[in-house]
Amino acid sequence: MWIDRSRGSAVQARKFKTIWFPLAAIAVIVGGLALLFAWAAGLLGDRTTTRTFLGNTLQEFEPGYRRAHGKGVCFTGVFHSSGAASSLSKARVFSQQDIPAIGRFSIGSGDPHAADTSTSTVSMALLLTADDQSQWRMKLNNAPYFPTRDAEGFLAQRSAFEPDPATGQPDPARVAAFFEKYPEARKAVEYKATAPWPRSFAGAQYNVINAFVLLAADGKRQAVRWSMRPHATLPGLSAEERAKAGHDFLFEDIKQRSANGSLYWDLVLQLAEAGDPVDDPSQPWPPERQQVVAGTLEVTSVRDQAEGGCRDINFDPTLVPSGIELSKDPVLAARAGIYSHSYNARLREIGFGKATQAIGKKDGE
Numbered sequence: 235m236w237i238d239r240s241r242g243s244a245v246q247a248r249k250f251k252t253i254w255f256p257l258a259a260i261a262v263i264v265g266g267l268a269l270l271f272a273w274a275a276g277l278l279g280d281r282t283t284t285r286t287f288l289g290n291t292l293q294e295f296e297p298g299y300r301r302a303h304g305k306g307v308c309f310t311g312v313f314h315s316s317g318a319a320s321s322l323s324k325a326r327v328f329s330q331q332d333i334p335a336i337g338r339f340s341i342g343s344g345d346p347h348a349a350d351t352s353t354s355t356v357s358m359a360l361l362l363t364a365d366d367q368s369q370w371r372m373k374l375n376n377a378p379y380f381p382t383r384d385a386e387g388f389l390a391q392r393s394a395f396e397p398d399p400a401t402g403q404p405d406p407a408r409v410a411a412f413f414e415k416y417p418e419a420r421k422a423v424e425y426k427a428t429a430p431w432p433r434s435f436a437g438a439q440y441n442v443i444n445a446f447v448l449l450a451a452d453g454k455r456q457a458v459r460w461s462m463r464p465h466a467t468l469p470g471l472s473a474e475e476r477a478k479a480g481h482d483f484l485f486e487d488i489k490q491r492s493a494n495g496s497l498y499w500d501l502v503l504q505l506a507e508a509g510d511p512v513d514d515p516s517q518p519w520p521p522e523r524q525q526v527v528a529g530t531l532e533v534t535s536v537r538d539q540a541e542g543g544c545r546d547i548n549f550d551p552t553l554v555p556s557g558i559e560l561s562k563d564p565v566l567a568a569r570a571g572i573y574s575h576s577y578n579a580r581l582r583e584i585g586f587g588k589a590t591q592a593i594g595k596k597d598g599e
C-alpha cells in the first residue's frame with residue numbers, strides 16, 4: 235500500500251498552525267495574566283502590598299470590625315470654625331461657622347473586645363461636611379509622631395518585636411537589627427514606654443502625624459500638621475489606678491461625660507517653616523513653630539458604634555476637600571489602600587450576614 239507521507243505531515247503542520255499553536259498562545263497569555271494578577275494582589279513574591287499590612291486579619295478576624303482600632307464608639311457634634319485659617323486655605327471648612335461633625339473614639343488594639351488598659355493608644359476619627367458638600371476626613375492618634383519614616387518600617391517593627399516562642403520576649407538580635415535600619419524609631423519606642431496612660435478620651439490630645447498642604451485662594455501653599463487639643467485637662471492614670479480600672483472604663487467614662495454636657499477640642503494647626511521635614515512622619519517639627527487655632531470641635535453626643543452612624547464610615551485621611559492637599563509623606567499614601575482593604579473586608583462581612591456582633595445583633599436574630 236502506498237502512503238502519502240508528505241500529505242500526512244502537511245496535515246500535521248496545518249493542525250499545529252490552526253489548533254495547537256493558538257491554544258498554546260492562549261494558555262501562555264492566560265497563565266501570564268494569572269501570574270500578573272497574583273503578583274499585583276501580593277499573593278506571589280515578597281513585595282509589600284496593602285494586603286501585606288493586614289495579613290491574616292483579612293480571613294481570620296472577628297467579622298465586621300475594623301482590622302485595627304476595632305473597639306470604638308461614635309460621636310456627633312459641631313465644628314465651630316474660628317475663621318483664623320481661612321487666609322491659609324480656601325477649604326469651606328475654615329470659613330463656615332458651624333459644620334456638622336461625625337466621628338469615632340477608639341483604642342489602638344486590633345481586638346474589638348480588648349480591655350481599655352491593653353494599650354495606651356487612644357484615637358479620634360472625624361468627618362466634617364461643609365455646606366458646599368465638601369468633606370474633610372481625618373484620623374488622629376494621641377502619639378505625637380509615627381515610629382518610622384515609611385510604612386514598611388511599621389511592618390519591620392511589628393515583626394522585630396514579635397515575642398520569640400521560646401522565651402516569650404522579643405529576640406534582642408532582631409530588635410537591634412530593626413533599630414539599625416530604622417534608628418528614628420528609638421524616639422517613639424522610648425516615648426511610648428514613659429508616656430502617660432489616658433484617663434479619659436475627653437482629656438487626650440489627638441495628633442494627625444502626617445503633614446498636609448493648605449492651598450489659599452491666592453495660590454499660596456503652606457505645609458501643616460494639626461492636633462485636636464482638649465479643653466479638659468486630666469492627669470494620666472497611675473499604675474495603681476490602671477491595675478484597678480475596669481475592662482471598658484474609657485468607654486463608660488466618655489458616655490457619662492458626654493451625657494453631662496458637651497466636650498471640646500481646639501483644632502490647632504502647626505505651620506511648617508522652610509527646611510522642616512514635611513514628608514517624614516517620624517520627625518516632629520520644632521514646638522516653637524507658629525500655631526493657628528482654626529476652630530473648636532464640640533462633641534454633643536456619644537453612641538455605641540453598632541448604631542451610632544460611624545460604623546460604616548472609612549475615615550480615610552487622604553480624602554480631603556479642595557484647599558487641602560496631601561504631602562508626599564509615603565506613610566500617608568500607603569494608608570489609603572490599607573484602609574480601603576479593611577473597609578471592604580468589614581462591609582463584605584456585614585453584607586453577607588456574617589457580622590452579627592459588629593452590627594449589634596444577637597446570634598440567630
Ligand code: HEM
Nearest residue numbers: 287300301302303338357359373374375385442443576577
Ligand atoms: C502603615 C501604617 C498604618 C497601618 C498599617 C494602619 C492600619 C489601620 C487599619 C487597618 C485600620 C482600620 C481601618 C478601617 O477599617 O476603617 C486603622 C484605623 C485607624 N488608624 Fe491606622 N494605620 C496606619 C497608620 C496610622 C497613622 C499614622 C495614624 C495616625 C494618625 C493612624 C490612625 C488610625 C485611626 C485613628 C484609626 C481608627 C479610625 C476609625 O475610627 O475609623 N493610623 N489603621
